[in-house]
Amino acid sequence: MTHAHSHSHDDSAYYTEQLCTIGICGLFGGILVMLYVRNGPDGMLTFMLAEKFHPWVLWAGIGLLVLTAIRAATLWLSVGKATPAHAHDHDHDHGHDHAHEHGPGCGHDHGHEPETAVKAADPGAVQASPPAMSPAMAPPDHGPGGDGHGHDHSHGHGGHDHGHEHTWSPIRYVVLLLAPVLYFLDMPNKTFSSAAGINDVSTGGGLVADRGEATGLRFSELERAAYSPDLRSAFEGKTGTLKGQFVSSGGDNMFTLVRYKMNCCIADAIPLNAVILIDDSKMPRDAPAAEKHVNPSALQGKWVRVTGQIQFRKRRDKDVYVPVLLIQPTPEKPLGKFVEQCPPDYSQGDL
Amino acid sequence: MDWFLHSLQVFGERAPDFFKFFASILYEALPFVVLGAAIAGILEELVPQQLIGRILTGLERWVPGGVVRVAAILLGGILGLAFPMCECGIIPVMRRLLGKGLPLSCCTAYLLAGPIINVVVMTSTYAAFSGAGEPAVGAARFSPQMPTLTMVALRVGLGYVVAVLTSLVVEWQWRRHGSKLLLPLAMPGGKGRTDDDGSLWRSRPLLQRLSNISETALHDFVDITLFLMLGALLASGVRTFLSHEDIAALATQNPLLVIVLMMGLAVVLCLCSEADAFVAASFTTLPSAAKLAFLVLGPMLDLKLYFMYTRVFRPRLIWTIITAVVVQVFLYSVITHYVWVDYAAPPPPDQAAAAAAADR
Numbered sequence: 001m002t003h004a005h006s007h008s009h010d011d012s013a014y015y016t017e018q019l020c021t022i023g024i025c026g027l028f029g030g031i032l033v034m035l036y037v038r039n040g041p042d043g044m045l046t047f048m049l050a051e052k053f054h055p056w057v058l059w060a061g062i063g064l065l066v067l068t069a070i071r072a073a074t075l076w077l078s079v080g081k082a083t084p085a086h087a088h089d090h091d092h093d094h095g096h097d098h099a100h101e102h103g104p105g106c107g108h109d110h111g112h113e114p115e116t117a118v119k120a121a122d123p124g125a126v127q128a129s130p131p132a133m134s135p136a137m138a139p140p141d142h143g144p145g146g147d148g149h150g151h152d153h154s155h156g157h158g159g160h161d162h163g164h165e166h167t168w169s170p171i172r173y174v175v176l177l178l179a180p181v182l183y184f185l186d187m188p189n190k191t192f193s194s195a196a197g198i199n200d201v202s203t204g205g206g207l208v209a210d211r212g213e214a215t216g217l218r219f220s221e222l223e224r225a226a227y228s229p230d231l232r233s234a235f236e237g238k239t240g241t242l243k244g245q246f247v248s249s250g251g252d253n254m255f256t257l258v259r260y261k262m263n264c265c266i267a268d269a270i271p272l273n274a275v276i277l278i279d280d281s282k283m284p285r286d287a288p289a290a291e292k293h294v295n296p297s298a299l300q301g302k303w304v305r306v307t308g309q310i311q312f313r314k315r316r317d318k319d320v321y322v323p324v325l326l327i328q329p330t331p332e333k334p335l336g337k338f339v340e341q342c343p344p345d346y347s348q349g350d351l
Numbered sequence: 352m353d354w355f356l357h358s359l360q361v362f363g364e365r366a367p368d369f370f371k372f373f374a375s376i377l378y379e380a381l382p383f384v385v386l387g388a389a390i391a392g393i394l395e396e397l398v399p400q401q402l403i404g405r406i407l408t409g410l411e412r413w414v415p416g417g418v419v420r421v422a423a424i425l426l427g428g429i430l431g432l433a434f435p436m437c438e439c440g441i442i443p444v445m446r447r448l449l450g451k452g453l454p455l456s457c458c459t460a461y462l463l464a465g466p467i468i469n470v471v472v473m474t475s476t477y478a479a480f481s482g483a484g485e486p487a488v489g490a491a492r493f494s495p496q497m498p499t500l501t502m503v504a505l506r507v508g509l510g511y512v513v514a515v516l517t518s519l520v521v522e523w524q525w526r527r528h529g530s531k532l533l534l535p536l537a538m539p540g541g542k543g544r545t546d547d548d549g550s551l552w553r554s555r556p557l558l559q560r561l562s563n564i565s566e567t568a569l570h571d572f573v574d575i576t577l578f579l580m581l582g583a584l585l586a587s588g589v590r591t592f593l594s595h596e597d598i599a600a601l602a603t604q605n606p607l608l609v610i611v612l613m614m615g616l617a618v619v620l621c622l623c624s625e626a627d628a629f630v631a632a633s634f635t636t637l638p639s640a641a642k643l644a645f646l647v648l649g650p651m652l653d654l655k656l657y658f659m660y661t662r663v664f665r666p667r668l669i670w671t672i673i674t675a676v677v678v679q680v681f682l683y684s685v686i687t688h689y690v691w692v693d694y695a696a697p698p699p700p701d702q703a704a705a706a707a708a709a710d711r
Contacts, residue, residue: 018566021569021570021573022569024573025569025572025573028381028572028576032378032381032382035378045378048371048374048375048378048379049375049378049379053379053382056382056383057378057381057382059382060381060382060385060386063385063386063389064385064572067389067392067565067568067569067572068565068569070561070562070564070565071562071565071566071569074558074561074562074565074566075562077558078562172573172577175577175580175581176573176576176577176580178580179374179377179580182370182373182374187367187370187374188367188370188371188373188374189367189371227635262626263475263479263625263626263629263630264379264622264623264625264626265375265376265378265379265623265626266371266372266375267372267375267376267379267586267587267590267620267621267622268620268622268623268626268627268629268630270629270630270633
């Protein structure tokens with residue numbers, strides 16, 4: 001299909017789309033850099049992504065900012081360059097791209113089929129127009145599956161259009177703004193609402209014979225040991241310290257310590273659980289509650305460090321073992337010596 | 352209606368988790384999208400139109416065209432060893448390479464096999480399945496687990512076979528339908544730019560080159576990220592409702608059903624190919640073949656990839672690829688399951704003896 005072109009192209013739409021692209025890309029670049037710069041053991045980046053990806057995030061942010069700066073500078077320089085308008089007939093369904101800037105009087109065709117070569121403009125109809133776009137500037141989205149026009153062409157060169165309007169689609173930028181909005185709202189927060197405490201282990205039985213200290217105890221070690229009779233025997237009776245998030249198990253003498261082991265991001269995170277049991281049989285009845293029981297509502301979601309005797313108990317409904325740290329507070333050594341709050345640490349190094 | 356209201360209530364309670372999953376999937380993929388977009392911009396500016404097509408045409412003077420094409424597909428399947436790239440980064444690069452004349456079937460082979468057949472993923476798969484083979488004591492259903500090396504070899508081998516055969520189907524479709532399979536931005540350049548006489552070295556001002564590169568890169572970044580976000584939103588929604596224990600409960604189902612369910616899970620979870628092995632390995636009660644299906648299908652097809660495919664391929668090609676991949680993965684997984692269980696797996700241990708030994 002060939003058609004003569006008018007010169008009624010909306011140049012402002014081109015610049016608006018370019019500015020929006022620069023803006024959104026700059027925003028993403030800045031956010032990526034800030035995620036890295038403001039990170040720490042309790043930072044959002046540590047919470048969301050494994051450490052091996054952190055440098056990637058920084059370099060991606062820098063790369064985006066550099067590309068954005070280059071584009072902004074070149075767009076600024078190109079504004080005001082006048083190109084003569086020219087009419088041309090061309091087939092609608094051509095697959096060409098325009099990877100070059102058009103200057104005034106460029107006088108060349110734009111990769112069209114021979115019968116669609118650009119013809120010289122009517123000298124009386126010269127008008128300024130923005131420079132040609134590169135092949136990057138595809139027509140606006142018409143939804144997944146394609147643009148339906150069968151062509152990819154520049155909008156702003158020579159002031160010609162292709163027989164139809166190519167208005168830009170702001171909706172794509174609105175959707176893209178979702179991520180920056182979440183960032184500036186300091187979301188996501190760093191607790192899992194779906195985390196549920198384990199409360200189906202037997203609470204009976206006290207301390208077993210002490211077998212010394214398990215130095216450098218790791219959460220994943222205990223989790224793995226629960227599946228192996230030999231490893232369970234190796235750890236049973238030793239004293240160990242674990243750090244994790246407090247998840248209530250529904251009572252004040254039992255709670256679950258949770259860490260999330262992730263390999264890439266929080267979406268693949270696997271919860272590692274250790275049940276903390278409190279045996280208050282050595283505490284006098286009139287002892288303050290805080291010295292023998294935890295306050296689940298005050299500690300829910302908080303990070304705590306727990307020291308106790310390692311044991312393994314079977315779960316009633318699942319017939320598998322879970323690691324347990326048994327605490328037995330005494331008047332000389334109340335609960336606060338075994339369970340203490342600590343700063344958040346989402347790093348995976350000690351897992 | 353009650354179910355709907357209950358689902359709304361659950362979603363409301365878990366909305367914070369929804370945003371966590373969404374943000375993590377997005378920020379994990381973004382660096383690779385930026386990298387892919389930057390490479391795409393450089394390719395678009397520096398590689399002349401149809402260069403790759405002309406090279407292949409030149410080869411076909413000495414070797415039959417069909418042989419060249421098949422060889423290119425076979426090579427494309429192992430390109431990931433030389434150019435390891437996340438699937439998110441491959442899409443913008445591939446779109447530009449298609450425009451430069453790289454055959455669609457070769458791109459498809461790299462796209463499907465690249466995220467599996469690379470050193471990083473093979474290493475992570477090995478690490479994930481090392482020592483992860485012990486089933487839970489007293490598990491209701493014993494599932495003999497494959498050795499680590501077998502798992503890695505099968506993931507790589509089946510991934511390669513699926514990619515190559517799918518690419519051959521794509522080649523057949525290309526010969527029938529040509530450029531109609533692709534969106535305009537991915538179509539081979541045709542006559543190309545008027546100032547492009549095909550030579551490698553073009554004299555063009557540096558500023559102009561930088562402008563073109565940055566414009567292409569930013570455009571591709573915006574284009575791909577938009578659909579990445581849509582896929583991440585859907586995947587996060589599913590992940591919000593599905594817990595680790597829900598998935599482990601699949602072990603009580605029929606093996607074929609488990610394979611289908613794990614394939615569905617691979618599509619909706621949108622895990623990167625480096626991490627999915629650890630997730631699969633953690634389900635110690637599931638059959639190995641089901642985990643294999645999860646590991647082979649996930650890098651080739653998931654929700655975010657589907658949306659990104661729509662920026663390159665037309666629906667006919669997308670559904671051709673989906674059908675070929677899904678059917679093959681299911682068939683090979685089923686065959687693997689029965690061969691493994693019937694001929695190669697060790698006999699199940701005496702469960703009573705195991706439980707008694709555990710309680711001593």
